[in-house]
Amino acid sequence: LPTAHPNMFSRSPPPAEEQPCLSLRGLQRSFPSREMASGWVSAHLPTGSPSPPHHAGRPKPLPAGSPPTHLHGHTPRRTAAAALLAAAVLAGSPLASQKPALSFEFRLTAPDQTPEEAEAGVKVHSRGLLRLRPLVASQAWRELQLALRDSSSRLKQDLYTIIQSKPGAQRPALRKLYSHLFNSVTRLDYAARSKDADLVQERYQNVVASLEEILSRI
Secondary structure, eight states, X not given: OOOOOTTTTOOOOOOOOOOOOOSHHHHHHHOOSHHHHHHHHHHHSOOSSOOOOOOTTSOOOOOTTOSOGGGOSSOOHHHHHHHHHHHHHHTTOTTTOOOOTTOOOOOOSOXXXXXXXXXXXXXXXXXXXXXXXXXXXXXXXXXXXXXXXXXXXXHHHHHHHHHHHSOTTTHHHHHHHHHHHHHHHHHHXXXXXXXXXXXXXXXXXXXXXXXXXXXXXX
């Protein structure tokens, strides 16, 4: 009788479980529809009760409409996270929304700050914006961006607190001025990034005008 080769009856190792790509395009390939992603998450994420044991070599059957079969079995956290992210993307979640850079939304959560503290802060931080003029004139673009972001972020919280303390009838007009001011700040930041001296000067004048207008109303 011929001698059996020692590796004749050995099993080849199972292929490594393929992980779905966490990029937007990769998720869309693995989960082409919202229903597939949601169904797969429901079938694979752990629940409060333990799942019944099954044979190690026999994969658990997939529900109808599930993604490719290489995603079955014990689901790694990375795979589950990918499926959840895919479901959010396909559902049109804000995680995947791409808004224009200059769009602005008035915050809905009040900062931990009193109106009195905000009024004192406005005086300081508004002066910080007005002191940017030398940086504009000297074309110190990086320093201008850093100082602009620091002053505007603090001023934003101050103004928000003050507006929220005003009577309801006054808030819509103040919120509009608030939005206009910080959209102007964003445009100035972009202009400084482009290192366009004329555009920076124009954007800075818009910021000053918007700041003076809202300060005159509060």
